[in-house]
Amino acid sequence: MKTTLGAVLLLAASPAASAQTSITLYGRMDGGIEYLNHIANGNGGSSSRWSAEGGDWGTSMLGFKGTEDLGGGTAAIFNLETALQIMNGTTGGGRLFSRRAYVGLKSETWGQLQAGRNLFIDSDGVWAFDPFVQQAVSSASLVRGRNWQQTSNNVEYHSPVWNGFDVQGQYAFGNQPGAFNSGAEGEFGRSDGIMLSCHSPLFDVRGIYDELRDSSGRFSNIFTASREYFVGGNLRVRKFKIQAAYTHYSAPDSPPGISDTADHYWLGATYQATPRWAVTAAGFYIHVGEGGGDVAHDPASHATLYALGTTCNPSARTFLYGTVAYVDNSGNGTFSVFATPRDASAPTSPMSGESQTGAYVGMMHLF
Template identity: 80%
Template sequence: MKSRLWKAAACLALVSSGAAAQTSVTMYGRLDGGIEYLNHIANGTGGSSSRWSAEGGDWGTSMWGLKGNEDLGGGLSAVFDLETAIQIMNGTTGGGRLWSRRAYVGVNSKTWGQLQAGRNLFIDSDGVWEFDPFVQQAVSSASLVRGRNWQQTSNNVEYHSPVFHGFDVQGQYAFGNQPGAFNSGAQGEFGRSDGIMLTYHSPMLDVRGIYDELRSQDGKLDNIFQASREYFVGANLKIDKWKVQAAYTHYAAPDSPVGVADTADHYWLGATYQMTPAWALTAAGFYIRVGEGSGDAAHDPASHAMLYALGTTYNFSKRTFLYGTVAYVRNSANGTFSVFATPRDAEPSTSPMAGESQTGAYIGMMHVF
């Protein structure tokens, strides 16, 4: 009897070890918390105010997720990723969604690439951060475009190619899923949206181009910073301890109301210097110019703004670091851009009054697990 039990146990152990060798599930995440200061916030009564606040996610969104893969043989594997945002200051997650950032399943081939379906970061959010000196912090390339380049979309079908001589391509198509209204989306969702991204990576130079269309719930391209066409090109140059990053983006919203500004051009240039293995310093300038036209509660009028940012990180380990960033935005007479990525019609808002400058700063700690 004992012999049979030992044999059964040995067989079970063998099966379990084989399954473990072919399948893996990983829990991962990061937690970010700190203190923030912001001045010249329009208070709605013709004046402005300052604030000190405890904030989470200033350097990067706090998140928690599960991802895994299963070896299917023949160079194929099944993959999945479930990921939600976390606000550590109050313990809430995902804006009412269980998995707010990613929820997809797919198949990966070492030869043909990866095909997946589900919710994910919109293609520019997935692609711009790598060319942003401030990696889409609260102060970053998202600031002067009011968060246009850090959205998520549902109902995606995506393809990621293998890397071939340094080049790879990614395509994304988000269905609206509405009967009789092909371009429209469900309540609280974007409409039909899509994009394509081509990248070249090398030890010294990275270059990326993106074209995408992010539609409103009504299926329109009617707001340059909410629902528009985007043309992006960015480059990274890596020399010794320096990383220099530059980019240009053009936005167009041809379905905007008559007379409202429907184009914008966004530029940036920045550099990071790795002073020691643990300590890095980053500086950048971001510029936005909104094309001719008027504005309203949701649309920016013709205006321009310049954002200057200086930041630093200090790593205690590979998984834990301190950070600090200070920024200043100077607006033209009609500009109401904040140092943070606040939509024009957001409530509450961090935007200053028209033509007013603004200064913001934050310090905190990030832990990755």
């Protein structure tokens, strides 16, 4: 890792390289303190937890991006970006560049075409319509992180904005011989999606359809491998930004008798009281369709998540934050205020039907 990062830094510092290419080192660091109650302990009871955590407001990261002007309004581009956990100094998922690693061409006239690893298309598209911008408490909470994944082997296209409209398409190959839809063990299978957006000074509207397959190439779990239909909108009125969305998930290859659909709704608003201080409130609701569950699948249930948060910016690159949330589960529901997979090695879910409260405060610095 030291050799690779050092090579990139030397390239950025090289006079010959800087004459042709613009290379930027960027990142952000996020850390704070977190509280969570009613965590099922596996012995028929529940416990509370205080912990030092990194990335509650947003993933800490380190990245390099660059462009080379090829003339005629066309440029070569690249982006390398990895998640960081500042509490123990590790990188995300054991990968050198866990979030982005792609190269491509960008044209002022024809758009951007790239290939490599990237955020999955809904992660790239949903955050701008989420009142809590995919914090630890956010639109990802009640879908167990379904809308903040990354995929490898992508070929991706971003159009220019034409009269307020733009389109983005993404196709992730499974790369497995004789099994076109499958992926390597521990990876997603063939996945794809398309996103259409409309922008104006008053509002934004976005629609997404995507397919995220498991390593066997199947839609086997509504929150880990499924089809997604999303529509969201932003409305800006003076100091307020109002955001609402609806998502439908479908996993037709789920085991027999297991719930294979879910509907997710949210409504929230941010009040920008001053240029440095903002307050956000939102409600999120999930309804899982009829069927049973198991260790990896949620049964028929529903839950409502209420969240309130604030940010304060003492400078352009540093801000302080605080968020508190409460989730109310139905009898079979085990949803957490945090976006933890149902079968996670370190679960945060409460026992069936139990409510949960979580909160965190922290600081983020961008560079």
